[in-house]
Amino acid sequence: MRWGLIPHWAKDPKIGSRMINARAETVAEKPAFRDALRRRRCLVLADGFYEWQRSGGARRPMRIVMRSGEPFAFAGLWSVWTDQQSNRIPSCAIITTEANDLLRPIHYRMPVILPRDLEDLWLEANVDDPGALGNVLAPYPGGAMGVYQVSPLVNSATNDGPEVIARLA
DNA sequence: CCAGACGTTGTT
DNA sequence: GTCTGG
DNA sequence: CCAGACGTTGTT
DNA sequence: GTCTGG
Numbered sequence: 001m002r003w004g005l006i007p008h009w010a011k012d013p014k015i016g017s018r019m020i021n022a023r024a025e026t027v028a029e030k031p032a033f034r035d036a037l038r039r040r041r042c043l044v045l046a047d048g049f050y051e052w053q054r055s056g057g058a059r060r061p062m063r064i065v066m067r068s069g070e071p072f073a074f075a076g077l078w079s080v081w082t083d084q085q086s087n088r089i090p091s092c093a094i095i096t097t098e099a100n101d102l103l104r105p106i107h108y109r110m111p112v113i114l115p116r117d118l119e120d121l122w123l124e125a126n127v128d129d130p131g132a133l134g135n136v137l138a139p140y141p142g143g144a145m146g147v148y149q150v151s152p153l154v155n156s157a158t159n160d161g162p163e164v165i166a167r168l169a
Numbered sequence: 170c171c172a173g174a175c176g177t178t179g180t181t
Numbered sequence: 182g183t184c185t186g187g
Numbered sequence: 188c189c190a191g192a193c194g195t196t197g198t199t
Numbered sequence: 200g201t202c203t204g205g
Contacts, residue, residue, distance in 0.1 A: 009182045018176050031175045155189050157205035
């Protein structure tokens with residue numbers, strides 16, 4: 001899937017480049033996301049993510065993982081956009097919320113990570129009241145997570161090797 | 170009515 | 182497609 | 188988030 | 200400076 005949700009009504013798919021994150025606080029109302037919240041929820045799997053910590057002028061990339069080392073699921077939304085030649089382009093976005101205790105010193109927002117026991121609820125097609133999903137979109141407990149500094153090589157999305165997850169000495 | 174936006178982040 | 186602003 | 192582009196014409 | 204792409 002393309003990262004950056006392209007709403008079905010988009011005239012130009014480039015709009016997706018701006019629809020990378022949806023705020024949990026407003027996702028139910030925003031025209032670009034609300035239909036997807038009701039009917040097209042998904043899990044975006046990961047074993048870590050990055051946040052940049054500001055200190056002075058410098059920006060330090062940090063990697064956040066589960067202490068267990070296990071992979072986990074972000075709360076995601078998806079869409080399919082159809083162009084004039086009937087090509088179907090699938091796309092997705094993840095939802096963000098306020099930072100937990102672990103993340104707060106680094107950055108004030110973080111992705112919504114779903115606890116295992118809520119993954120099924122998130123995917124349920126018959127949850128029609130988006131308000132019922134509101135409680136699900138909470139910061140994941142920081143105690144289960146860990147953070148370490150990584151190389152600025154991760155700043156360029158073209159670097160996609162093991163060097164971008166290596167712990168900085 | 171029509172036109173234009175439709176988003177988050179961080180920075181000022 | 183739907184809402185907001187002019 | 189950060190990096191990288193930001194433009195058109197004509198020629199190969 | 201602002202937008203697009205990754």
